[in-house]
Amino acid sequence: TFIPTDSTQQTRGVRLDKRTKRAAKMDAKTFADTEFTHLIVGGGTAGLALAGRLSEVQSYTVGVLEAGPSGVGDPINDIPGMFGANLASKYNWNLTTTTSESGAPAIAWPRGKVLGGSSVLNFLVWDRSASVEYDAWEQLGNPGWNWKNLYKYLKKSEEFHTPSADDAKKLHIQPNAANYGDKGPIQVSYPRYISEQVQRWIPALQSLGIQRNNEPLAGKNVGASVQPSNINPNNSTRSYSTAYVIPHEQRKNLHIVTEATVSKIVLEKSGAEQKATAVEFYVNGQKYTVKTSNQVIVSAGSVHTPQILELSGIGAKSVLDKAGVKQLVDLPGVGENLQDHTYTSAAYEIKEGIATLDSLRNNETFAAQQQKAYQSNQTSILDETVPSIAYLSLKELVGDDKAAQLQSEAKDYVNKSTSTYKYVLEKQLDFLTKYPDTVGQMEMIAIDGYFATSGAPETNKNYVTFLAAQQHLLSRGHVHINSSDVNTAPVISPNYFDAPFDLDISTAGTEYMRKIANSSAYADQYITKEVLPGDVDIKNYTLKTFTTEYHPIGTASMLPRAKGGVVDPSLKVYGTCNVRVVDASVIPIHISAHIQNTVYGVAEYAADIIKGLQK
Numbered sequence: 001t002f003i004p005t006d007s008t009q010q011t012r013g014v015r016l017d018k019r020t021k022r023a024a025k026m027d028a029k030t031f032a033d034t035e036f037t038h039l040i041v042g043g044g045t046a047g048l049a050l051a052g053r054l055s056e057v058q059s060y061t062v063g064v065l066e067a068g069p070s071g072v073g074d075p076i077n078d079i080p081g082m083f084g085a086n087l088a089s090k091y092n093w094n095l096t097t098t099t100s101e102s103g104a105p106a107i108a109w110p111r112g113k114v115l116g117g118s119s120v121l122n123f124l125v126w127d128r129s130a131s132v133e134y135d136a137w138e139q140l141g142n143p144g145w146n147w148k149n150l151y152k153y154l155k156k157s158e159e160f161h162t163p164s165a166d167d168a169k170k171l172h173i174q175p176n177a178a179n180y181g182d183k184g185p186i187q188v189s190y191p192r193y194i195s196e197q198v199q200r201w202i203p204a205l206q207s208l209g210i211q212r213n214n215e216p217l218a219g220k221n222v223g224a225s226v227q228p229s230n231i232n233p234n235n236s237t238r239s240y241s242t243a244y245v246i247p248h249e250q251r252k253n254l255h256i257v258t259e260a261t262v263s264k265i266v267l268e269k270s271g272a273e274q275k276a277t278a279v280e281f282y283v284n285g286q287k288y289t290v291k292t293s294n295q296v297i298v299s300a301g302s303v304h305t306p307q308i309l310e311l312s313g314i315g316a317k318s319v320l321d322k323a324g325v326k327q328l329v330d331l332p333g334v335g336e337n338l339q340d341h342t343y344t345s346a347a348y349e350i351k352e353g354i355a356t357l358d359s360l361r362n363n364e365t366f367a368a369q370q371q372k373a374y375q376s377n378q379t380s381i382l383d384e385t386v387p388s389i390a391y392l393s394l395k396e397l398v399g400d401d402k403a404a405q406l407q408s409e410a411k412d413y414v415n416k417s418t419s420t421y422k423y424v425l426e427k428q429l430d431f432l433t434k435y436p437d438t439v440g441q442m443e444m445i446a447i448d449g450y451f452a453t454s455g456a457p458e459t460n461k462n463y464v465t466f467l468a469a470q471q472h473l474l475s476r477g478h479v480h481i482n483s484s485d486v487n488t489a490p491v492i493s494p495n496y497f498d499a500p501f502d503l504d505i506s507t508a509g510t511e512y513m514r515k516i517a518n519s520s521a522y523a524d525q526y527i528t529k530e531v532l533p534g535d536v537d538i539k540n541y542t543l544k545t546f547t548t549e550y551h552p553i554g555t556a557s558m559l560p561r562a563k564g565g566v567v568d569p570s571l572k573v574y575g576t577c578n579v580r581v582v583d584a585s586v587i588p589i590h591i592s593a594h595i596q597n598t599v600y601g602v603a604e605y606a607a608d609i610i611k612g613l614q615k
């Protein structure tokens with residue numbers, strides 16, 4: 001009843017040419033004429049997960065409005081080794097930040113504008129943080145939102161596939177299937193193409209004193225590992241949030257409209273609160289209104305969720321006045337407490353004759369062979385993603401003395417803070433002081449090819465790129481509307497490197513990549529030359545070439561209202577009786593992990609709250 005394109009993702013092998021087109025799309029008018037119990041704004045990562053789970057209840061009617069088109073079955077989204085390619089496509093909102101006062105430049109902020117949202121754009125790293133980082137959510141005032149509960153929901157979203165003994169040996173890992181779920185919609189496996197680079201990863205980190213971590217997704221993620229990706233091993237395709245709905249397209253109580261942009265939630269006074277009665281949306285320039293009998297759930301992601309709340313009159317008076325929107329709920333936390341991860345990159349030229357993802361660009365014959373292998377479901381470099389991951393504590397990154405110095409820099413910054421969110425920063429300090437060895441402060445990654453944020457690869461050269469990603473930035477930013485028009489992008493001000501600690505630790509991350517490159521596992525018969533950073537000032541290089549790790553959170557934080565919160569622990573927006581937010585924006589404090597699995601976990605948890613199965 002709802003999917004506007006083919007539904008072959010689950011079953012098709014890799015016969016990209018033979019797709020069945022499905023025409024059963026619900027048109028905007030029929031959708032607007034239907035009254036839904038649950039209206040979901042944004043069919044992205046969390047939105048579709050929630051839609052799949054809520055429509056299990058037959059008495060619910062679930063409607064989803066997604067601004068982007070369907071990209072189901074499009075090879076640019078499905079082929080794992082093409083990660084990153086769809087950033088330059090119609091599936092990206094193409095947002096840009098402001099510059100920051102620290103001198104950090106404006107940077108691109110990709111976000112998925114497609115059925116499946118950013119789960120279609122992401123680089124397929126499947127990851128979880130240390131348990132104490134999830135426990136911090138509960139300690140900030142959210143009963144139930146702790147590791148024990150969340151772990152159950154993180155696992156509920158996945159079906160894990162154990163690698164063969166041979167592959168595990170090559171990767172230097174021994175994963176434990178008990179750490180993963182086995183019945184969820186998202187397929188999780190190891191890329192079946194194993195590059196030279198990946199095989200050198202764990203030995204390289206071990207030679208630098210970093211312990212191997214065989215169980216990085218079980219609540220202790222510090223150490224070096226090779227991690228799984230959200231890949232369906234049957235056909236080596238991206239497994240993403242459409243997997244929550246495609247198998248259920250026969251459900252009569254689930255309807256999705258794509259290319260439908262929601263412009264506001266219609267609110268009505270109900271006692272002391274505001275009640276959502278409908279949602280306004282546009283399709284092809286035509287305005288529609290659709291009613292809800294129960295609730296509206298905003299799942300538009302960390303940039304657009306605050307935009308929609310503000311356009312609906314929920315937010316700070318100063319912001320709404322400036323944009324010409326009448327305030328209905330005074331909620332100054334909307335769009336605030338923005339937190340992100342950043343990374344810098346280092347590129348190294350490698351020995352001739354070793355294939356990398358660069359070879360697809362450099363060598364037409366190789367590219368054709370690999371394409372053919374992929375199409376016939378054989379191992380191909382197009383199966384490859386980003387599995388080489390390590391989380392380092394501050395001490396591992398910089399040694400004892402510098403760690404003590406950086407720690408006191410962090411404390412100074414927090415002590416001087418006058419922010420509403422100072423207490424969140426104080427909780428974050430615990431990660432450095434109470435759990436210095438169990439919470440990762442810096443993530444190191446290796447990618448098989450040229451993926452640096454600056455410079456350009458030379459023709460016929462192959463590379464390895466290292467990334468150093470800061471996990472617990474003290475700097476906080478915000479996202480706000482500056483217009484009452486939904487088509488004007490909200491202003492994203494991340495305020496990167498406001499805290500000197502952030503630039504100092506990120507600079508240390510940049511330096512550490514050189515250590516990895518110089519380790520014998522990489523230096524021996526593999527790397528031939530450093531291309532980036534090269535002979536430059538490393539701190540300035542860090543400031544000028546960093547980028548986002550694409551993990552913004554916090555802009556509709558689950559925190560007490562008096563402390564800058566936007567939603568309560570049941571994810572209900574303060575001041576309303578039936579508007580919820582379910583997506584990355586509710587996460588109140590960052591975690592040292594790529595966040596898609598956590599976003600699915602939040603949606604799984606939320607579904608049980610809405611169904612009354614959780615308080």
Ligand SMILES: Cc1cc2nc3c(=O)[nH]c(=O)nc-3n(C[C@H](O)[C@H](O)[C@H](O)COP(=O)(O)OP(=O)(O)OC[C@H]3O[C@@H](n4cnc5c(N)ncnc54)[C@H](O)[C@@H]3O)c2cc1C
Pocket residue numbers: 041042043044045046047065066067068087110111112113114115116117118119121122123124125126127260261262263299300301302304305308486549550551552582583584585593594595596597599
């Ligand atoms: C380039 C990139 C790489 C990443 N790599 C990884 C990775 O390797 N591993 C990992 O774990 N995480 C990764 N992430 C992060 C992760 O994918 C996201 O954090 C997560 O998908 C966000 O989910 P969400 O539900 O909050 O938002 P989204 O999935 O972005 O969903 C929001 C949806 O709302 C829709 N929407 C917005 N406004 C409107 C409107 N007005 N009307 C209707 N619909 C609207 C959007 O089009 C979108 O579909 C990456 C992200 C990006 C962008």
